[in-house]
Amino acid sequence: MKTVRLTMAQALVRFLENQYIEVDGEQSRFVRGVFIIPGHGNVVGLGQALSQEAKHLEIWHGQNEQGMAQAAVAFAKQMKRKQICVATSSVGPGAANMVTACGTATANNIPLLVLPGDVYACRQPDPVLQQVEQTNNLSISTNDAFKAVCRYWDRIVRPEQLMSAMISAFRVLTDPANTGAVCIAMPQDVEGEAYDYPESFFKKRVWRLERRPATEAALADAAEVIKKAKRPILVCGGGVRYSEAHEEFRAFAEATGIPFGETQAGKSAIEWTHPLNLGGLGVTGCSAANDIAKKADVVIGVGTRYTDFTTASKWLFKDTCKFVNINVSEFQALKMDAVPVVADAKDALPRLLAKLDGYKAPYTTEVSAAREKWAKELERLDHITFEDKKSWKPIINDANADSAKRFAKDLDAGLCQTTVLGAINAMMSEGDVAIGAAGSLPGDMQRMWRPTGIDCYNMEYGYSTMGYEIAGALGVKLAIGDKREVYAMCGDGSFNMLHGELVTAVMERKKINICLFDNASFGCINNLQVGHGNVTLCTELRYRSKDGLFGDFLNIDYAKVAEGYGCKSYSIRTMEELAAAFEDAKKVKDRPVLFDIKVLPKTMTDGYGSWWRVGDTEVSERPENLAAYQDHLDHVRDARKY
Template sequence: MTSTVRLTVAQALVRFLAAQHTERDGRRRRLVAACWGIFGHGNVAGIGQALLEHAGEMPYLQGRNEQAMVHAAVGYARQCDRLAVHAVTTSIGPGATNLVTGAALATVNRLPVLLLPGDVFATRPADPVLQQLEVPYAGDVSVNDALRPVSRYFDRITRPEALIPAALQAMRTLTDPADTGAVTLALPQDVQAEAYDWPAEFLAGRVWHVRRPAPDPTALAEAARAVRAARRPLIVAGGGVHHSGAEEALRELVDATGIPVASTQAGKGSLRHDHPCDLGGIGHTGTAAADDTARTADLVIGVGTRYTDFTTASGTLFAEPSVRFVNLNVAPSDSHRMGALPLVADARAGLEALAAAVRGHRVDADHEAAYRARKEAWERTVDAAYAAPDEGARPTQTQVLGALDAVVGDEDVVINAAGSLPGDLHRLWRTRSRRQYHLEYGYSCMGYEIPAAIGVKLADPGRPVWALVGDGTYLMMPTEIVTAVQEGVGIKLVLVQNHGYASIGGLSEETGAERFGTAYRHRAADGTYTGDPLPVDLAANAASLGMDVVRADTVAALRTALAAARACDRPVCVYVETDTAPGGAGTAPAAQAWWDVPVAETATRPAAIEARARYERRAAGRRRHL
């Protein structure tokens, strides 16, 4: 006779999650390490009660904003190389719909997170109930259905026994390196509290082996022939290098062959910045060294990259007429991009196999000399951007990065996601280790940085973790500062005040929209937002939420403040107002490649007319790689 345990659905789910583990390369770890939650009538008596009853098995983390809880969980999963995750539970209604942005971010970036939103009654004793969405044409739709398109797996548990296959499918998706992202199990509030006799086997410990598929021998042989035949090959390292832990395999391949490496935002740090083959970021936010090498490359080897428009400069970067592509990717759909020879495999396994297949081969000396000269020239550009001739002056944003660069160690993690900082960081930051550069640029979500820093710090408490945030992003989501203070999570916030949306302001100017609606200023007499800067004090706001705050109004004061923040073990904020005047020392270098943002085809304002002419010249260089 099968042994059973009588529990509610919520209690069984918590017990089940606590018993799941991952294993890769012989290392076993717990899969669902904790559950974030904000409780309301849709989950307080179900998941909430279960987390209390089984507190010794599933740690609980209290959040302030549902979207932010997902961001924290994503930061945690990325720091754990996708081998461990956090769950997030919310009530029905606005609590559930607040998950959508975070879920989209997780799925776009192929990062696992488990979402457990409450749902309306499955038995419909009252209709409608509080926060229920009424859809005249479909009685089984709730607001949780908004999570379907942004989830890799979605199910609604309308009967207790349905939890068993759904939970197993959820774990499969969370641990599948080619098919992971947000996983949503919508839980009607009455079903959460319903009791059922659960098979003991369902609640027993289970290990999910994270596979490392090897490349197909025929495809590998063809890829090796392409490498040997290429005169100017280039590797584009994406986030898959980090997720697979393939950094050493990549380094061994390029040490042996001399093939240069350019990195996407997610892949930066695949090589140390001072490795002779590392050319830095690629694409619209890339370095001149990487982009100029990409323009002449006759073979591009993508490793764990999706080739987004920023990486390809909207199809204008890889300009060599005869260029070919080899894509090493664990996801078959990504491996076929750019008309490439697909090498479907785990990044580490694939790089090791490719290195063996091309053993003894090295690139031409002329190619090696050319890209190394470009790298040396770009290092001088970085030095100029970081330089601060006047220590008593207000720093520029790039000088802020230069001051931080002088403070951090190899073990530090620097987190950013949106605004003008991603471009400056991708071009300029000198990454020292595989985990140091943490940019969320698949979704580029404002508000990600502070909660993600908490997630990273929870995953790796011994590391100094920095969240770099502009004023626009800060105003979107400062709420989790309270969580950091409550939990004693010593994140370090660098809060850059530049009085508006700096990145979109620049893009607006480039596209003929004249920075309309991008400044944080009072209205002027003509009704435009061109008056005095708003008298907000974001440093005071951070302090009011419990952070230690250090203000820095000069380059010298900034250096002192950053050093003090690194030594602080409490949540600490360094607040700096930057010099945004164009030109001069400490100015960020211009974009080295194009990005396609369509410009008005017809207009009367001169700025838009001129921008359209520039757009048409650049768009003429677009190319589809088939």
């Protein structure tokens, strides 16, 4: 056996260089590049290895460890999990910063490889800088925190362990049923230690994405349930996009006449104009999908995890409703007490359709009527103005109009969020990608957003990570290239939490468009707070007054912040300024753009017949809390139990 002597870090980089994935007979490199913030724990060993061994891998200089790892998540999501980026950090706080991004990846079933530096395996210099000592177990380091948010975790304490660890890591990264974050912790002394690695370890290795076929028995069971359905509905989940089963899903829906609702991950698999597309489903869904879902007797979920937002905390569907689930994951396929079809959607849907013997859902005008009703509401949402009180309700009502009026005075602003969102959507070009993650915008977008093409909607709502938006926009841009634009819909809360990758975008001369909706609050959580009987507490950005944080709203000039980084920026308070800024921004080619848009609080969309279970208060001095708790009990009584 021929060997080559390399350090562990050099062997790691050489291995990454030679990993490929094969999908339906087509091979491509699986690892695009590495995001790095060099520091104590990765700057010497891995840094030297990247300089020496990286031939095809691109290297990007991150600004915040969480941010660069979130960019890697968004990249892999946009690439439909067929290519990944790696994120590497120092020990201690640098490593801990990536834990959140790993949660994002694993919650959304997106492959992410993180390589945090670690404390010394030999322990001779302990305690080292940034080491947290656990007196009961000296083998524990910050990197043990990754275990709860990763699908696979390993620590390389001897250089030869790298070989088995990386095979296991890539097994998970390329497994559609079990993918997520993978953490390979690297003690900094081991990074520089050498071993005689077999040359075969570095040969081109092809990981084949196998399409798991459905069994005949499972398809027969599913067909038996569907053929008895009187009011069936399909759920288009992220698995439709990741398995590239777009046409198979469309053909199934059209042949059977079964309408479909979309999850956040499934949105844009099928064009929004399709006559069977009911739009967003669940807590952040629209009236069309929710009205049909409430009366459904059979739900056919394709590639969905059935989060509480999709099922409205299991309240949306009747207790007598039956479920058929098509999913590559057995764990997901068994949810909702379903008839499981554990299979790839691209394989299962045509074969299931063949077993339905020409079944046609007995709908008459219900689907078209639901779509027409929603189209009228969508038209209203596109044209709400603060001046026209008739257009407020149900978005702004008399009870919460005061904060909107105060904001309008303090910031000299009067734009409504839904109106701005609709206008941005209309001004984007075909193929442009929209990205979002947290706050009230994901709800508005799942309901209102009309994607500009197929797979042009990148919403992270499994973990709903504030700060994903800007970092994610960079990841999407790396995935789609310079011929198309990416627009991040970002609240001021998310911007304040994490926007350092704007600097990386400037360094890389990448144009990403940040649409910053500034309502000087965590508007979504404020709605949740006061809507369940509580007083406003730390959910608005106000100056402190003698009574607490109830003074004037903060008027932050985010345009100047972005301009200071080297971005092109615009301050927007009118629809005319918005239109002019978008037209002018099209001339920008080589740097990020930020639109600082002041939007009134409480001007987001409403619930449209959904319910979300939260921890309401059973005992309180406030009657509003007790009323909310009674409403909670009423909904729990009607919700499915599993």
